[in-house]
Amino acid sequence: GGWSRMPLTPQFKWNEDEESCSVEVILSSAAGSTRNTRVECTDAMIKVTSPPYFLQLDLYKDIDESTSKATVLPGVVSIKARKKDKGIWGQLKAAGDAASVKERREASIREKSQRDARRYEDTKEKKRQDDDYVFHKQWDLEKDEKRVIERLAELHKKDAEKQLYEWVDTKEAKEAAGRGAEDEQVSTYFDKQLVEGDVDPFEEKDGLIPLPGSYHKKTARSSAMANSLKAEPVPEFDIRKKDKEASIERRDEVSAKKSQIEEIEEEEEEEEEEEIKKAMEQEVDEEQKAKEHRRLEAERVMPLSMTAKQKPDASSSSKNPAVEEEESCRNKKEAEEGDLGKELASGKNVEEEEENDEDKPANKRESSRSDVADEEKLLGRKKGASLNRWDAEAVAQKHRMIGDAYFKAGMVEDAKRHEALAREAAPWVEDQLRVYETKEEEELRLQKEKEKEEKDRDTLSALPPPRSAGRVELNFTKGRRNLPARERIETDEEVKVREEEDYREKKRANPDARGPNEDQAQWLKMRGDHFYRTRDYRAALNAYTSCLQLDTRNAQAYSNRSLCSLRLFLFADVIADASKALDLFKKVKKEGKDPEDWAQELEKRARCLLRRGTAYTRLGMFDLVDLR
Structure with missing residues (x-):
């Protein structure tokens, strides 16, 4: 595309009369669309530009360019x-x-530029004045509406007060009628005298004519009557005093009974506390006595087993048979004490032992039972009973106490045996383990540790010495750093330029393609339409505003926003949006459109004109109402 070096001069025809002259410029199909045709007119020149055609006519005399008109049609101007x-x-x-x-031509061009500048300033000033007028008119309308609302509120208030007063008067009248039908309660000595008949109601006394006791309280009385009512009544007729004394007596009786009940409750609570305290002290004493008893029994049994092991062996010929039998019983008892942990851990049943004891002689059964009793005293529990975790740990602790005693006495084997029993009873206890060694075992262990240390030392000495320090040089090839796909290496400006290029490519491929901003603007417009259909005009107005921030040439959004403003009585915004939408709609040409599409375009313009005219009418600017 583009012009050639020398533009073509089109053919034209002209005619004139005394008031005007007409020029018709003929353009061929090479001129393309009418969008590229421009007509400029001054007082002394007419210029038509429609690539590749160019026509400039210096007129014979001056014309009035402000009243001149140009019509551009396909192929002709x-x-x-x-x-x-x-x-x-x-x-x-x-x-x-x-x-x-x-x-002459340049002078006319300068004059036209000056006129255009003045016209622009005049238009701008007129628009400012119109906007100012619209603002104040809108303000006046809102103040009028506020005054109307306040007036209506005042009328409603007065009406409500009137209804309330009428209701109060009616109620008081009903109450007065009811009180007139009933006898008034006697509340003073004077009224009592009147009711009982001791005083004549119509007898004059001290210049005062008494009134009947049923007289309404609100009736005006003289000062003498008021003073007589304030006087203290005679004690024998004072009913209120008697009632007051009776109420005081009842209150004193109730308070006395209440205090008596509280004292009884406090005494009972003190007695209960003393009983609980005594019971707790008794339980503590019994527990301490039981602990002391178990400790004494354990001390009594442990020395016996230790002395039996320490006695030197003697020849059987030098001992008495009775002594030998006693020693054998003691040895058996000690063996059973050693196997106590295993028996308790394995959970043997006492009934099985009793069944086995039935097969033994009577004297042996009695000795075994005595041994079991001694073991139970030592461990503080029944033999063969099931163990829980706490009891098992207690058994293991007692075995370790016995093992420590054996180790101190030099009996290492017995100490090891009791340690093994303790580990079997409570294998999870690792912080109380004992290791009993003889001198030979200790020397052997120390020797092994020493050999291990020497072996480790030899291994370390066999390692090579560290290398001496040196210098290493590294060279790298310069290149672009590879970044992850999700890390952006473009700036915002580069991204914007790239998106615009992509949009232009899409536009060349498809003239109806929309950019990212246009897609978002279209979505916002659809949201505004939805809000308007649901009669949420404020939300619809906000949606259309967001749409126009992304797409400033969306005429339909301006038109719809003007309708929302009209619903919200924002007439100044209606005028601005409708005018903007009308300007954008007028840029749409009839060329290449179907009759139905063109009719729809005209309907859009008509709606904008109607809304703008309605706003001008509501503001009282009737001279600006233009529905053409």
Whole structure:
């Protein structure tokens, strides 16, 4: 595309009358769409540009460019210019040398620029004044609405007060009628005298005519009557005093009974506390006595087993048979004490032992039972009973106490045996393990540790010495650092440029393609339509505003936002949005459109004009209402 070096001059026809002249420029199909056609007009020149055509006419005389009109149609441009001075020119182009014609043309261009600048400033000032007027008019409307609302609220308040007063008057009248029908309660000595008849109600006394006791309380009475009512009544007729004394007596009786009950409850609580304290002290004493008894029994049994092991062996011929039998019983007892942990850990049943004891002689059964009793005293529990964790740990601790005693006495084998029993009873206890060694075993262990240390030392000495320090040089090839796919290496500007290039490529491939901002704007417009259908006009207005921030040329969004503003009585915003939408809609040409599509475009313009006219009407700006 683009122009050639020398533009083409199109053919044209012209005609005139005394007031105007018309020029018709003929363009071929090479001119393309009418969007590229431009017409410029000054007082002394007409210029038509439609690539590849270019036409510039220096007119014979001046025209009024402000009233001139140009119509651009496919293949033809029609220009109708109004003459400043009436008359027939006879020719269209200016006469004279090129310099004077050029000077006249440039002067007309400067004048047109100045007029355009003044016109722009005037339009801007008029718009400012209109906006200011619209703002104040909107403000006045809101104040009027506020006054109307306040007036209605005041009327409603007065109406409610009137209804309330009527209701109160009606209620008081009913109460007064009810009180008139009933006798008034006697509340004073004077009224009592009247009711009982001791005083004549109509007898004058001290210049006062007494009133009957049923007289309404609200009736105005004289000062003498008021003073008489305030006087203290005669004690024998004072009913209130008697009632007061009776109530005081009842209150004293109730308080006395209450204090008596509280004292009894306190005494009972003290007795209960003393009984609980005595019971607790008794339990503590019994527990201490039981512990002391178990400790004494253990001390009594342990020395017996230790002395039996320490006695030297003697020849059987030198001992008495009775002594030998006693020693054998003691040895058997000690063996059973050693096997106590195994028996308790394995959970043997006492009934099985009793069944086995039935097969033994009577004297042996009695000795075994006595041994079992001694073991139970030593361990503090029944033999063969099931063990829980705490009991098993207690058994293991007692075996370790016996083992420590054996080890101190030099009986290492017995100490090891009791340690093994303790480990079998409570294998999970690792912080109380004992290791009993003879002198030979200790020397052997120390020798092994020494040999191991020497072996480790020889292994360390066999390692090679560390290398001497040196210098290593590394060279790297410069290159682009590889980054993960999710890490962005582009700046925001680069991303924006890339997205614009992608959008242009899509646009060339598909003229109807939309960019990312347009997609978001379209989605926001759809949300605004949804909010409007649900009558949430404020949310719809916000959605259309967000849409226009992304797409400033969305005419439908302007039109819809003007409707939301109209629903919210924001007439100034209605005028601004409807005017903007109308300007954008007018840029749509009829060329290449179906009749139905063109009818829809005209309907959109009509709706914008109607909304703007409604806003002007509500603001009282009738001179600006233009529905054309």
